[in-house]
Amino acid sequence: MTPEEKVQQYLEDGVLPEESDELRQLLEDDELYESYLQYERIDAELKALPRPKLSADFTARVMAALPETPVQTAPDPVVPFSKSVRKERKPHSKQMQWLQRHPGLIAAVLFFSLMSSATLGLWSSASETMTYTKVPGVIVSENEVIVPAGVTVEKDITVQGGDLRIEGTVNGNATAVNGRAYLASAGQVTGELEQIDQMFEWIWYSMKQLF
Numbered sequence: 001m002t003p004e005e006k007v008q009q010y011l012e013d014g015v016l017p018e019e020s021d022e023l024r025q026l027l028e029d030d031e032l033y034e035s036y037l038q039y040e041r042i043d044a045e046l047k048a049l050p051r052p053k054l055s056a057d058f059t060a061r062v063m064a065a066l067p068e069t070p071v072q073t074a075p076d077p078v079v080p081f082s083k084s085v086r087k088e089r090k091p092h093s094k095q096m097q098w099l100q101r102h103p104g105l106i107a108a109v110l111f112f113s114l115m116s117s118a119t120l121g122l123w124s125s126a127s128e129t130m131t132y133t134k135v136p137g138v139i140v141s142e143n144e145v146i147v148p149a150g151v152t153v154e155k156d157i158t159v160q161g162g163d164l165r166i167e168g169t170v171n172g173n174a175t176a177v178n179g180r181a182y183l184a185s186a187g188q189v190t191g192e193l194e195q196i197d198q199m200f201e202w203i204w205y206s207m208k209q210l211f
Contacts, residue, residue, distance in 0.1 A: 130162035130179075137168075143179070149186055156191065166193075 006026060026032055130143050137151035143162040147153055151168040156175070164176040166187040173191035174181060181195040 130160065132159040132162065132164075133157045147187070149184075 006022075130145075132138075132140070132145045133156065135153050135155065135157060137148070137153070138157075139146040139148055144165060145157075145159045145162060146165045147157070147168045147170060149167045153168070153170045153172065156172040157164070157170055158173075158175045158177065159179055160177040161179060162176070163180040163182065164174060165182040165184070166174055166189060167184040169188045169190075171190050173194065174183075174189045175192075175194040175196065177196045179195075181193055183189060183193055
């Protein structure tokens with residue numbers, strides 16, 4: 001068993017008192033320690049995901065969709081367990097064993113894949129036309145939204161497909177998607193000032209809005 005596999009096993013099964021010294025020695029390696037932190041972060045994110053709510057008739061609908069089992073007229077012959085039979089069993093690959101030990105991670109990967117496909121369309125639409133948060137007092141000039149001096153926006157403001165210039169005050173987050181975000185010397189943003197010009201940053205931003 002490799003050191004990385006040992007760390008994975010400790011994360012899954014827990015650490016016994018007599019194994020704590022061995023784990024501490026393994027984590028002295030910088031790469032293993034970084035992998036350990038990544039596994040802990042993934043585990044925490046998976047636990048934080050909302051559990052899907054199943055309808056009351058979910059089990060009944062699944063059972064109804066299963067094919068009917070054909071009636072057997074005679075039982076199958078019993079093959080004695082022997083060395084010859086044992087040899088015919090193909091061992092599971094390491095990849096398959098890893099997938100079986102991490103079903104939650106596979107579900108998370110599928111979830112993120114579906115989210116990525118959905119946000120690709122949103123990213124394309126955000127790149128073509130400019131949309132922005134409708135708030136009183138802002139000025140729209142061609143492909144730029146301006147919060148002028150003396151104007152205070154009491155909410156988050158987002159501009160997609162254009163630039164955002166802040167000369168006044170934004171009491172919240174200010175985000176420019178597929179555009180530039182400018183903060184004048186007299187401007188003020190109490191939250192985060194973000195400029196998202198990469199597709200993966202847009203996917204992460206969209207997921208943060210969901211959770």
